[in-house]
Amino acid sequence: MSGLQAIRYNRGKLEVLDQLRLPHEHSYELIRTSEEAFDCIKSMRVRGAPAIAIVAALAHGVELYQNACEAPTAQGTISYIDSRLDYLKQSRPTAVDLTNAITHLKAVVRTVDIASLDESDSSAQAAAKSAIINAYLEAAEEIFRKDTETNLRIGEHGSRWLLANAPVKSPEGKVSVLTHCNTGSLATSGHGTALGIIRSLHSAGNLHHAFCTETRPYNQGSRLTAFELVYERIPATLITDSMAGALFATRKAEKHIAAVIVGADRVVRNGDTANKVGTYALAVLARYHGIKFIVAAPTTSIDLQTTTGADIKIEERKREELTQISGAVVGADGKVDVSRTVRVATAHQEIDVWNPAFDVTPADLIDAIVTEQGVVEKGESGSFDFRGVMPERWAAVVGR
Template structure:
C-alpha cells in the first residue's frame, strides 16, 4: 500500500511531517492557512503537486470554520489567502495555477446572483476537495504512459534499470507519484530489475524519502550518492532516467530539484533516455522559456548541518539554490497524464 502523505476528511487535514522521516512517522494537524503556509515553507510537505493540494485544502479547512455569509467578503478573503499561500514556495507552479483557477471560480460564484452564500462556500470547497482524487488518477496515467515509453526501447520481455532523482512518489503528491509512479508501474508489470535513487543533497530527499518509499513497497532499489551518477552510467547499463518537475516552460525547459541538470548532461553523454514526469498542472505556458523561472534559494544551514551536527567549516560562504534548469534539448520526453510528448511540443497538448 502506498504511503499517505495527506489525510483529509471534510474540516480535518493532517500531513505527514517529512522532516522526521525516515526515523519517525508523525502527522501534523493543519487547521488553516497559516498552518498550511508554514508546513509548505518549512518543507514538512514538499513536491509541487502536494504543495498545491495541501495549500488549497488548508484554505478549505479555514473556510469551513468561517461563519461569514457575505459573498463579497469571502471572495476577497479567498484571493488574499491564496496569494499568500503561493508565496510559501514560489518556484513550484502548481499552487499558482490552482490559486488562479480558484480565484476565477470565486469571482464567478460571487458575481452570480442565483448562487447563495451557502452554495458559494459549498461549491468552492468541493472544487478543492476534487483535487485529491484527480491527482491520484493523473499520477496513475503518468505511470502507465511512462512505463510504456521506457519499455518500447527494450527488446523482448527484458527488464530495465532506471535512475531517479529527488522524491516524486506518494510523499510528493496526493498518492502514487509522478516519476516514482512510472517506477511503480514498471515494478507492477514485473519489468523492473532495479531502480537507483540519488541521495539528493543537500536536503537528502532521495536518501530519506524515496528510499523510504521504495523499501516500504519492496521495490528492488539501490541508493547512490549524487556524485556517483557518471560512474553508474558508465559501469552499469541504465535504460532510462525519470525525474519529476516543479515547473515546465512552454518550450519544454524544466526546473526540478538541484542536481537534475547534471544528470541530464550525463544521460545525453551516455545515450540514456531522460524523461520528465509531471502533470499538466506543472506546465506554465506563460513562460516562453525556463530562463524566466525564479529559482528559490534555501538557507545555508541545509548545507552546513545535518540535524544539529555541523559538517562544514565555520565561516564558509554557501550558495544553496533549491532547483536547477534542464534545457529542453536534453529531455527525451515529458510524461503527462495525457501521454508522452517531445518537450518542444508540450504547449500544443495542454
Template structure:
C-alpha cells in the same frame, strides 16, 4: 501546529483529509519517525509548505488548497457578502502562494480557485455558497491527483517499454522524491517506476540521496522499501559512474515547473544528471502532470529559482542537526535548477507523452490544445 504520532500507513499517504480536518505526514522526520501534523488553517499550511513538512509540487498545491478549505470549514461566523467571501479566499490564496515560488502547481491551483469563487460570488445570495464551492474544489483536486498520477505511471511505463527494443528488464535512475510523499498518492516519476514494477519489467530502481535535504535517501528510499521494489541508493556524485558502468537504461525525474518549450525546473542536481545521461546515450525523461506546465513562459530563463537557507548545507539533517561546515564560509543553496529541453527525451503527462520529434524544443502548447480539443467531444 500540533503533532500526532501514528503507525506507518499501509498506503503511505502524505495527506490525510476528511470532513474539514487535515493532517500532513512530517517528511522532515522520515524515515526514523512517522508523525502527522495537524493543519488547522492557511497559516499552518503556509508554514508546513515553507518548512518542508510537505514538499513536491502536486502535494504543495493540494496542501495549500486543503488548508484553506479547513480554515473556511471551521469559520464560526462571517459577516460579509459573497463578494467579500471571494476576496477573503483570494487574499488567503495569495498568501499561500508566497510560501514557495518555483512550483507552478501552487499558483495554478490558486488561480483556478480564485476564478471559481469569483464566478460563484457573482450569482450567489450568501457567502456560504462561495465557501462551499472552494471546499468542494479543493477536495476534487485531492481526488484528481491520484488518478492523474496513475495515468502518468501507465503512459510512462508503456513508453519506456517501447523504447527498450531488446525486451529485457529495465533499470531506472531517479532523483529527489516524486512518489506518494510528493503527491496525493502513487507519484509522477516514481509512479512510472511503480508501474514498471507492477507489470514485471523493472529490473532495479536507483535513487540518488539528493543533497542537501536528502529527499532521495530519506523519502524515495523509504517508499521503495515500503513497496518492496528492488532498489539501490547512490550518492549524487556516483550517478555518472553508474551510467558508465551500463547499469542504467533510463533516467526519469519529476518537475516543479515546465516552460512552454519544455525547459524544466526540478530539484537541484537534475541538470547534472541530464548532461551525464546525454553523454552516455541514456534517455532522460520528465514525468509531470499538466498542472506543472506553465505555458505563459516561453523558456526556463523566466523561471524564478528559490534559494534555501544556508543551514541546509552548514548542518546535518537538512539544516536541523549539528554543524559540519567551517564557520564563516559563504553558501549558495539553490533549491532547483533548469534542464533545457534540448537534453530531455520526452515529457510524460497524464494525457500522454510529449516528444520533441527532431526539434530543439517541445510543442507543449500544441499538445495542450490537442488534448483540450479531444476532451471537448
C-alpha cells in the same frame, strides 16, 4: 496503489505527514489554518509540487469550513479567499502546481452569480456566501482526488513509452532506471509521478532495478525515496549524487540502465524544466552515456505563460542546509533512537553558501515529457509542443 499517504483529509480536517521525521518516525500534523500550511510547506515538512498545491488548497478549505471568514457579504468572502490564497502562493514560488491551483480556485468562487445581489439583503448575502464556500470546498477536494488518477495515468504512459524506446534491456525485457529527489506517494496524493512510472514498471514485472540519489543538500532521495522503495519492496540501490556518472560508465550494460526519470516543479512552454537541483547534471550525464532522460509531470505543472527556463524564478534556501545536518541518533548497537535527534556541523560555519533549491534542464536534453494525457516528444525544432495534451489552455495562452 501505495498504502503510503502524505495527506489525510476529511472535510474540515487535514493531516499532513511530517516528512522531516522520516524515515524513522511516522507523525501526522494537524493543519487548521493557512499560516500552519504556509509553515508546513516552507519548512518542507510537506514537499513535492502536487502535494504543496493540495495542502495549500485544502488548508484554506479547512479555514472556510470552520467559519474563519467573517465577511458578511458574498464579495467580501471572495476578497477574503483571494487574500488567503495570495498569501499561500508565496510559500513555494517555483512550484507552478500551486499557482495553477490558486488560479483555478479563484475562478471557481467567481462562478457563483452575485452580480444582482442586494447588499442590504442579509439572508441573500448569507446564502451566496455559503454557495461560494461550498464551491471552493468541492473544487479543492477535486484537486486532491484528481491527482491520484493523474499519477496512475502518468505511470501507465511513462512505463509503456520507456519499454518501447529503451536503449538497453535485460534478456527478459526488463529495464533499470535512476531517479532523483522524491516524486512518489510522499510528494503527491498517491502513487507518484516519476516514482509512479517506476512503480508501474515494477508492478507489471518490467523493472530490473531502481537507483535513487541522495539528493543533497536536503536528502529527499535518501530520506524519502529510499524509504518508499523499501516500503514497496522494489529492488533498489541508493547512491550519492556524485556517483551517477560512474554508475552509467561502469554499470549501464550490466544493470540495463535505460533511463533517468525525474519529476518537475515547473515545465515552461518550450519544455525547459525546473526540478530539484542536480537534475541538470543528470541530464548531461544521461545524454553523454546514451541513456533516455524522462520528465514526469502532470499538465498542472506546465506553465505556458513562461516561454523559456531563463524566466523561471529559482528559490534559494537557507545556508544551514549545507553547513549543518540533523537526524536521529544511532546507538552503539546500530539501532536508531527516534527519541534522540541531534544537529551537527558538516562545514565551517562561516563559509559562504549558495543554495539554490532547483536548477533548469534545457529542453534539448529531455527525451520525453510524460503527462496524464500522454507522452510529448521533442519536435524537430528541439523544443516541445504541448498543444496536443492541453489544447484548451494552449489556445487560450498561445492562440494557435
